[in-house]
Amino acid sequence: MAKVSALIVDDAPFIRDLVKKALRGQFPGLQIEEAVNGRKAQQVLSRQGFDLILCDWEMPEMSGLELLQWFRGQPGSEKTPFIMVTSRGDKENVIEAIQSGVSDYIGKPFTNDQLSAKVKKALHRSGKLELLMGRQPQASTGTAHDSVSNLMGGKSPAPAAPPAAKAPPVNPFERLTPASQTAEKPPETAEKQIRGQAQLRLAGEQFACVVKALSLRDALVVVRRGERLPQVFESGVLDLEQDADQSVARMNVYVHSVAAMEANVDCEWLKVTLKFVDQDPQKMEYLSRLIASGSAQRHYSPGA
The missing domain is CATH 3.40.50.2300 (Response regulator)
Known part of the structure; x- marks a missing residue:
């Protein structure tokens, strides 16, 4: 051979x-x-x-x-x-x-x-x-x-950064914290826990998602449960958009964990932890700016 x-x-x-x-x-x-x-x-x-x-x-x-x-x-x-x-x-x-x-x-x-x-x-x-x-x-x-x-597979090309989806119903915006901690804070504080919206692209599937927490290492997002669920160790791309200039960071990720938001078999929303795999300093710098600017924007807050 x-x-x-x-x-x-x-x-x-x-x-x-x-x-x-x-x-x-x-x-x-x-x-x-x-x-x-x-x-x-x-x-x-x-x-x-x-x-x-x-x-x-x-x-x-x-x-x-x-x-x-x-x-x-x-x-x-x-x-x-x-x-x-x-x-x-x-x-x-x-x-x-x-x-x-x-x-x-x-x-x-x-x-x-x-x-x-x-x-x-x-x-x-x-x-x-x-x-x-x-x-x-x-x-x-x-x-x-x-x-x-x-x-491009003989198809009309999709835009590089699809527009952010409308916010899902209220469940994904609830704080991902124990009930004991939630009770200590007024409802308006819980609303401020919203981190932002993004697009998660997996092979053959796209998920509009809500970013609950963002750091240089990972992102915690919430997606709607569908026929196809994100699989642990599956690779994907997380598109993050910055409000200030509408620029987009396409972060390569893998699915680290998937969990239901509620303790019942009919739960509609999933918490997905994504680990960043890029080692590009430019992407990390962009991500740092995105995290740091959270206090001045309604979308992102300093990460976990």
């Missing part, structure tokens, strides 16, 4: 581990290396070649787009599939990546099947899939890069 290699570039160890696990499960013979950001990946790519690159967009030191632009300037790089793996799903970003020479695009959060399909498609086009599977390679007639429509 011929050697086929892939480079995974992402600043979040949790995301790198997810990608590695998915690839090893579907492509056992694939040799995998990783880099913690674009700068480290640039150093690795300067020393050796790879048959596939899976790269995050937002990273410290050098972004995925900057790495892509540098890489496409290297001799012979046009034959190497470069897949952008990112939470940036708006049309403008996809167009920018296409213009820089991206081969394909997969949005976070993603399922193992979605990732495997993209990798299989990319390796087939470059003639490496057959080598990996021990078969005779066949020439591909596909183009090197897809259109915006193909990269």
